[in-house]
Amino acid sequence: MKAPTACARAVASGGRFGGSVLALAVLLAAPLAQSAPAAEVAEPRDAEHVRLAAHALLIGLASAGERLVAVGDRGVVVFSDDKGKSWVQADLVPTQALLTGVCFFDAQHGLAVGHDEVILATADAGRTWKRTHYAPEAQQPLLDVWCGGGGHAIGIGAYSTYLTSEDGGATWTARKFTPGSAQPRAGVAGSAKSTAPVAASAADEDNAGGGYHLNRIVAATPTRLYIAAEAGHLYRSDDAGASWVTLASPYRGSFFGVLPLEADAVLAFGLRGNLYRSDDAGASWQKIDTGTVQLLDGAARFDTGGIAVAGLSGVLLVSRDGGHSFTLQQQRDYTGLSAVVSVGDDELAAVGDDGTKVITLGRIAGTAGATH
């Protein structure tokens, strides 16, 4: 039985979130949960068709040709054919789980993944979906999915769950995620908040793969992939996922996203406004000042060269210099953003806490200001 790693390592600084109480709870609950037989899980329900589908919590966003497809809470899938202005809910989505990732092979064929280890496939640009994988008893949410060439696909998730498909997502194979440690891990750099190491994390260090949550998988080229993972872990593959190496990490907090730039340049970002840049495909990193402590989650590049990184509490970081420096463009509604896709020179389609929205970037970088 897997204990939630993030929780197990939690140290409370607030009064009632007492660490000892928590540790006890985990110890007591884990064996109990293990002994109980996996409950018989009923056939999942289809997502409900609702008025406010485009305002549900939405997590994943992908382009299918000209169409945008977003996925999220309770099996909601919506798509837009006008660059995010209006959205239509998918006709048939055979799950009500929280969907966390979506990708497309081409304008018609795509995949979506989510909690209950559900994987859905569409052949009509997101209008209807089929369930091709479903394992709720495994209790491992899938957190992202990548659609490669030739029907090759990778689904990643909690506790280093790693699933692959070679037939466009119709069948899936679970694989053990065992990245090689090609580069030595750098020390904790640039973290002002350095505190005493936490006991629970020490044991995990030796364990290859470590059972960390794999948060996001992104392709730089058809063969080069990156994975942003929990507790400062970053992975790279140069053979379309056949093998992975652990990158030297500049940070011990979790990464939630990666954005490959020109050549070997790449951005990695995550917890507490941490944003790092590497110009050597992840061998070394430089910290970029962001002016925010919000979790950074999604990112997009513009044809014009601009870069946007979005996060919780309406944080939007905008770069006009190829990702060397960023300006905080605080969204006035303060709603969390999870994924963004550029839909014009200055426009982003975004999804998050309050569903879909279109964000127009400030005409002149910096005018929106870092403070409200």
Add this chain to the structure above:
Amino acid sequence: MAGAGNPNGNPSAMVGRLERLIFGHRTLILALFALGTLLLAVIAARGLRIDTSFNKTLPLQHEYMRTYLDPKVADFRGANRVLIALIARDGNMFTPEFFAALRKATDEVMVMDGIDRTRVQSLFTPNVRYIEVVEDGIEAGNVVAADFTPTPENLARVRDNIRKAGILGRLVANDFSGALVSATVLDQDAQGKRVDPIQIAHQLEKRVQQAIEHPPAGNGVDVQTRASGGLEAAAFPRSGVDVRMIGFAMVMGDIADGAGSVVMFAIITLVLTLLAVRIYCQSWRVAFVPVLCSVIAVLWQLGALVLLHYGIDPIGLLVPFLIFAIGVSHGVQKITAVSDAALAGLDSMEAARRTFRQLLAPAVIALLADLVGFVTILLIPVPVIRELAITASIGVAVVILTDLVLLPVMVSYVYFDAGYRERVERRQARLATLWRHLSGVTRRGPALAIIGVCVLLAVVGGWLGRKTPIGDTQAGVPELRADSRYNRDNDVITSKFSIGVDVLTAIVESKDPVCVSHDLMTGIDRFGWHMRNVPGVQEVITLPFIAKMAIAGWNEGSLKWRSIPREQTQLTQSTRYIETSTGLLNENCDVVPVLMFLTDHRAETIERVVTAVKAWRAANPLPGAEVRLAAGNVGVMAATNETVEAKQMLILAGVFGAVIVMCLITFRSLVGTLLVVVPLALVSVLVYAVMYLLGIGLKVSTLPMVALGAGIGVDYGIYLFSRMQEFLHQGLSVRESYERTLRVTGASIIFTGITLAIGVATWVFSPLKFQADIGIMLTFMFLVNMLAAIILLPALAAWFLHPDGLNRAPRPALVDPPNRS
């Protein structure tokens, strides 16, 4: 009673005995009434109070209210909530002044008697917390730290915390222009004393609103200093923070304030009525008698209220006016009869005695009909309405005493001088022409036309009336006018926040703890999401909603984890730190409310949402748990609306049944009964149409009026037909009988209608909308019932009675009606 129809007016044995008893002890009777009045007036003056208790407005037997009053649900009732919104006038709440004001408001509410201290929520209360993820764990804390000082850094941190705590739209305005203090008013305070919501409202106005909007000079932001008295405070310049308050207590406070104008209405009504009676009676001396008798009846009724330990609630304010109007109108019938007798040459004493004999039966019947109208209202199982029924019934009983006993005795002392007789005779001569023309309605042609018009009215009225909505037809509080301060405050709060005070709460009750059941948690989550999508639902808050935020928090705040975990440890963890003070679960986690914040409480909105809840729970049974309706103020409204809808036919049937039985007993004639009841029924149909056209919904305050209006409206028909029947029995034709009836009683019937209408018409100008609505409805019913009685009743008589008399079969074929003009 049996003697009433006796053509010669000979008293039956009983009436005779009563007559001797009363007129034989005139001084004693006057003395007794004087004493009683003095006593009850003193009691009323000392003990009368405006009474508003929330529980009294509940339809106790309704399914929803059984849920609502279930002790398990006690913590989730939430109907008696007040929201105090502080709005920064410049649109930015992140200023030291605003936070000082918010802290002051929170502190003041916290220490107020009658407020549930544990449920007060604002940025400054410790039950408003946030969770934040840091590299090596989770940080949690109060949104506003205990040692908060309003520095720019701290204010910025508070803004972040607001977001993390998920309270934007709930405790903080969506545009960060203001924040709420939310509090629940207790039914009883710590000492077990009943909490008076009006008291709460006035305290909030003084200690929060006044103190913040007009802080005393010199300590504008000093949160420690209380504002001095309201008068003084008003002199200080306005601060930059507006205070807007809504909730049941505030409604009651405003209603109580509006009710103050009732005294003015009472005086206006009294003066107008006295003038009208004077014009009608042609004598001040005579006019004083029925007015005085009615005032006495009202005093007795008010005294009785105190003796019964009732207060006057806002709807009950109407009752004294009705009693007064009923008293005067019946008194006028008496005075008319007396002055007729006086004209015939009898002295005051004899005239009074003859009137007593003549009118005892119809008066008793008419008053009994009123009484039945009131008693039928008892069928509405809402305590406040039952009190209204009881107090109004007592009032009518008192009127029976004052108008049938005291009035004849008083009038027997009045000296009718020659001048008076002359004036009355002159007027009668003038009116004779009118009566002759009016009696033309008994000619079969005009009669047919009238009946035709009335059938048309009934059809159109019935068609329109079917569309009369049950419940409230406007947003805001229907008791108050749309432009009242309360409703303006309500508009502001609902526009700036995602929530208002219109909450429908469904209660999920489970055998086993919900918190550790993935199925139940997801079930409730699905339910909440389904309801959120129903038009009219602005926001839904549930335990799973918060649990999902919490579990995402435990997973570093990532939105990808905002899902009810299947894993037992995580599931347990997701709810472990949600306290019962959030109002989202009970101690055992087996009672879990689903709070649905509605855009408004219009009847159609409520019905749509309630229907959606029922449909969902029928299609989605939860394992080992049930979804129960309903708590929250909208739960109460839904129950009330459904009760009104269920009872309205019963009440109408009750009123009409009683009226029919009484008419049958009095008239001993099916046709006679028909003649009285048909016009009454027409008016009842029309009043529904009027309600529809004026946007007045059928609700707890208006349904009784339909019954009352019918109960009182039947008086005209009874007085009219009882006289007419006498003439018919004497062998006169329909037209002759009707013309004579008009001569005897026509003026008094028209006048009665006008008096009754005056009594309630002044209400149209009430600052309280429901009083104005009631005023319109009753004015309409009284006037139109009167018209129907003098026009439709004789027209029907022309066709349903043999033109030559009563006890013959209706004429089968057309025969020329007797033409006497």
